[in-house]
Amino acid sequence: QGQQSLKQLKQHGAALSNIEITDANIAAFKPCAKKYGVDFALRKDKTTQPPHYIVIFKSRDTDNLEQAFKEFTAKKLSREAKPSIRKALSVLREAAGRNVQRAKEKIRERGIEL
Secondary structure, rough: OOOOHHHHHHHHHOOOOEEEEEHHHHHHHHHHHHOOOOOEEEEEEEOOOEEEEEEEEHHHHHHHHHHHHHHHHHHHOOOOHHHHHHHHHHHHHHHHHHHHHHHHHHHHHHHOOO
C-alpha cells in the first residue's frame, strides 16, 4: 500500500486513473493517501513550469482518494488559517530591541543633564 512504481501498479490488473498535483503538496499528500490505503504512483510532468506531478492510482480507489484529498485540503487550510508563531515572535523581538535602545538613550540623556 502507498506509493509504488507504475510497473507494480499495472501488475494489479486494475484500471488506472490520474490527477495532477503540485510539487509543494506531494509531501503532505503521501501520509493521507497511505492512511486510506490508496496505491499510487507519481510521475513528473516536465513540460509545465513549475513542474507538476501526476498521481496515478487504481480506479477502484477513487472513493478512498477523494476522502484522502478532503483530509489533505482540510489540513492545508487549517495550517494557512493559523497565524505564524515565528512571525509573531520576530515582531516582538524587534519591539523588545527598540525598547532596550530607548531605555539606554534615556539613561544617557539623564547623565548628560546632571
